[in-house]
Every structure is written in structure tokens, then in C-alpha cells.
């Protein structure tokens with residue numbers, strides 16, 4: 001550790017003197033049924049070392065064979081990012097000695113990526129930013145280490161480590177951008193929007209679960225600063241495994257502040273790997289690059305080259321989903337959203353959630369109301385991405401259908417959200433278990449209305465005299481008596497019946 | 501590799517990448533032996549003319565693929581059978597130092 005104790009410069013202050021340049025490397029774990037080079041299953045959360053074989057354990061004499069579906073997914077991802085697809089490319093061995101890869105190398109691609117020279121567009125605050133894609137290449141995931149004996153499962157102080165190789169060999173696509181040079185104040189939001197956009201793209205392609213919380217989408221944030229108005233890139237830091245969209249944004253902000261502090265003090269930034277800390281949004285030094293970067297890449301002799309025919313590429317091109325920007329335009333007009341509605345929806349990372357909720361039967365207005373109101377608020381409070389909330393679009397649509405059927409009202413719906421989010425079951429089950437249904441029994445309602453009239457004779461007189469707007473006070477009294485569990489429209493009807 | 505020159509420092513660097521702990525004597529010896537071996541293998545380069553492209557695979561084939569269909573692998577017991585040590589159905593490895 002050679003942590004400098006330079007002060008952090010506030011982000012906005014740093015931008016008065018420096019411009020950030022970012023590079024984003026995103027790893028996407030494919031959702032194939034089997035691993036990249038062997039027939040082992042890829043289920044998430046399986047018991048340790050139950051999805052392994054001689055190939056992914058690197059046992060002598062094992063022969064890897066490429067998963068065709070993974071290549072297909074890689075090509076489709078490349079095409080969706082407007083990349084060229086290589087006519088011919090090879091895998092390479094990235095040699096390193098670390099127990100997360102039992103082979104002592106990771107099979108990757110080096111100077112012959114399957115896809116290269118692409119671009120994509122992201123939207124921030126209604127403004128479109130073009131992101132250039134350097135490459136997208138195929139590789140395999142590593143095993144999972146469990147460090148034993150250290151204080152917090154960290155490697156420091158651990159007495160030994162335990163390895164589960166279920167994940168070793170699962171297909172990964174690494175997507176690397178060219179340097180991203182956008183106005184500094186937009187940089188954190190552009191980084192976040194880009195990663196969010198990749199997630200949407202992967203889901204639309206159906207090639208990955210793209211869940212940051214489960215590690216099937218992981219972002220590395222490279223960042224450097226240069227004095228405003230200059231063109232030479234500064235030294236970059238590489239913040240690894242930033243595991244939520246919000247964290248991507250925070251990591252960029254933190255590194256801008258940290259680099260500015262070092263540069264202001266006349267120091268120089270060390271090119272190194274850094275770790276992001278969710279707790280306070282800071283990063284800390286990992287290993288320095290210099291000695292670890294020598295991977296001795298060479299072409300993989302056990303695997304035949306991949307040479308996708310142009311016919312195959314064209315066939316795959318025809319399977320691409322609607323590009324996200326066009327889809328947004330189409331959905332906006334179908335839903336009747338204003339530009340602002342749409343921007344808020346996209347900005348909250350809720351576009352697919354709202355779309356799925358509408359598909360499940362809710363109206364566009366209702367879907368927007370819940371996701372951008374109640375659920376966005378909870379995701380902010382809990383500091384988790386909205387898509388990671390333990391509630392599905394189908395459940396949101398179900399809650400809305402209960403409201404539409406008059407069985408619960410908006411206020412009760414909030415309790416239903418509490419229950420569903422707490423894992424108490426479906427909306428129906430929560431309503432039943434928590435006794436949340438509005439009282440539709442006219443007998444009970446009628447008694448409550450009579451009581452309210454008796455308690456408020458002045459108000460009742462006003463209504464008798466034709467002042468219908470006074471009914472609100474009586475409705476309020478009835479709702480209070482029913483502890484909110486009444487259909488306000490029915491209460492109003494009853495009041496007017498009784499007093500007309 | 502156009503030149504077979506390999507210094508004692510190169511050997512030390514390769515040894516550290518490969519996590520091989522070499523003594524000074526071993527570094528001296530390998531520093532002398534490895535260049536000789538490379539010199540010997542270099543004969544191959546004389547055979548390959550400009551018209552012979554470098555190859556990474558002995559057979560000129562491409563697109564050798566496998567369908568994405570799961571196949572049974574090893575049981576955890578089989579997988580761990582060759583491991584020097586295991587714990588909680590996982591491979592146990594000694595303390596990992598100098599990383600992270």
C-alpha cells in the first residue's frame with residue numbers, strides 16, 4: 001500500500017482546472033446453459049464445485065471446445081454495438097498465477113477480438129452522447145475465492161483461501177470503450193448511463209441476466225485528468241468491479257476528486273488498480289500495475305480459430321432487437337409520455353420495468369406512478385438500483401389491478417408494497433395476511449357514515465343545503481373510522497344517498 | 501524472438517511471474533542454459549521463409565464448436581480427490597500474499 005494522503009478536491013472545484021477522460025470496461029456474463037469451453041452447467045448459486053470437469057479444472061490432457069452459442073452471443077453483442085465482426089480470430093492464453101484460475105491462465109482474446117470499432121449512444125438529461133467502442137472480446141470467468149481467517153473476508157490477514165470453481169469457465173464478453181471525453185460535469189452521469197444502457201442492451205438481446213448485484217454485469221472504471229484545454233491524457237487509475245449503476249457514478253466523482261488532490265499538490269498519479277468501497281464511495285489502492293501486467297499472451301494452441309462466415313453474421317444481424325433509442329421513441333408515443341416523463345423514466349433506470357409493468361396489464365400512468373414514485377423513493381433510501389428491488393413488474397401490475405378493482409386504495413397499496421418487498425408473498429397474499437382490503441360491506445360502511453353524520457351535524461346540514469363540496473369532511477371522518485380501509489368513492493355515494 | 505539473448509534479469513523476472521523461487525546459483529545456471537536452448541530451437545526459424553505464415557494450430561481448421569448442451573462433469577468428491585487439501589467442499593490454497 002502506498003496510499004497518498006492528498007486531500008480530496010470537491011468535484012465541482014476540480015472541474016474548474018481539469019477535464020476527466022474515462023474508459024469503461026464492462027464484463028458481461030453470458031446466460032448460456034454451459035461454460036465457454038466445456039459442457040459444465042452454469043447455474044448461479046449451486047453448491048461449491050458441483051459444476052466442474054477436467055476442462056475447467058485445468059486437469060492434464062483435457063481438451064476445451066468452444067461453445068457455439070457463446071460465439072453467437074458475442075457476435076450479436078458486437079453487432080448491437082455497431083462493431084465490425086472479425087473474419088478470423090483466435091483465443092489467447094493470458095498467463096498468471098493466481099488460484100482463481102486452476103489452469104494458471106485465463107483463455108481470452110488478445111490482439112484479435114471477435115468484435116471491434118463500434119459505437120453506441122447514451123442519453124443524459126435529454127442530451128445524446130456517442131460512446132466509441134474499442135472492442136468486445138470473448139473470455140472466461142474465474143473461480144470464486146473465500147478468504148478464511150481475515151477480519152472481513154478480505155485477503156489481508158487471511159490464513160488460507162477456499163476455491164469454488166463453478167464460475168470458472170463461464171463465458172464472459174468484455175466490452176471496452178475508447179477514451180470518453182465529455183464535459184466533466186456530465187462524466188459521472190454518462191458513465192452510469194452507459195453501463196445502464198449496456199444492461200438494457202444485454203436484456204434486449206437476451207444474452208445475459210445482466211445483474212450487477214449478482215456479478216453478471218461488472219464495470220471497471222478507468223479515469224485520468226488533464227489540465228483544462230490540453231489534449232494529452234494523464235495517468236489513469238483503474239477502479240475494479242464497481243457493482244451498481246450508482247457506484248459507477250460515485251467512483252467517477254471520487255477519482256476526479258482524488259486525482260485533482262494529487263495533481264494540485266504537485267504529485268503524480270500512480271497507474272494502479274483500485275478497489276471501490278460501497279460504504280463511503282471511496283476507492284483504495286490495489287496492486288500497482290507495473291509488475292502484474294506481464295501476462296505473456298500467446299495464441300491458444302488447443303482451440304481452433306473462430307471464423308464466422310458473413311452469411312452467419314448476416315443471419316445474426318437479422319435477429320437483433322430494435323435499437324434502444326428507436327425503442328424509446330416508439331414506447332414514448334405508445335404510452336403518451338411527455339419528454340420529461342420519458343427522461344425521468346430512463347434516468348431512474350426504470351424503462352424496462354415500466355414497460356414490463358404495462359405489458360403485465362397496468363396503464364402507462366399507473367406504471368410510471370409506482371416506479372418513479374414509491375419504488376424510486378425506496379431504491380434511493382436503500383441505496384440500491386431500482387431493478388434490484390425485490391419486486392417484479394408483474395407484482396406491481398397486480399397491485400394496480402387490485403386498486404382498479406376497488407379492493408384496495410392508493411394508501412393501502414403502500415402497505416402492500418411494504419409486504420411484497422419484505423418477501424411476504426404475492427400482492428393477494430399480502431392483502432389477505434395484513435387484512436388490507438377495503439371494506440366493501442355496505443353494512444359496516446353505512447354504520448360508519450351514520451356515525452360521521454351524527455358526529456358532524458353542521459357539515460351534514462350544509463350538504464343537505466346543497467353544498468356538495470362539504471362532503472369531503474364527512475368522507476375524511478369515515479375513512480378515519482375505517483382506518484383507511486374504505487373505498488372513498490363508495491363512501492361519498494352513501495353520504496349523498498343518506499343526505500339527499 | 502529474433503534474438504536469443506536472455507539475461508540473468510530476464511530469467512529472474514520470468515521466475516517471479518511463474519512464482520518459482522530460484523536461488524542465485526540457479527539463476528546463474530539457467531541464465532547460461534536458457535540462451536543455449538533458445539539458440540538450438542532457433543534452427544526452426546531458418547526453415548520458415550517469408551512465404552510461410554506463423555501458425556498457432558497444427559491443423560488448418562476453424563469453427564470447431566460444441567452445442568450449448570450441459571454434460572455431466574465431476575462430482576465434488578472426484579473434483580477434490582487430487583487436491584492436497586480441501587475444506588467446505590472447496591479447494592484449500594495457502595495464504596495468498598502480495599496481491600490485492
Ligand SMILES: [Zn+2]
Nearest residue numbers: 038040053056
Ligand atoms: Zn467444465
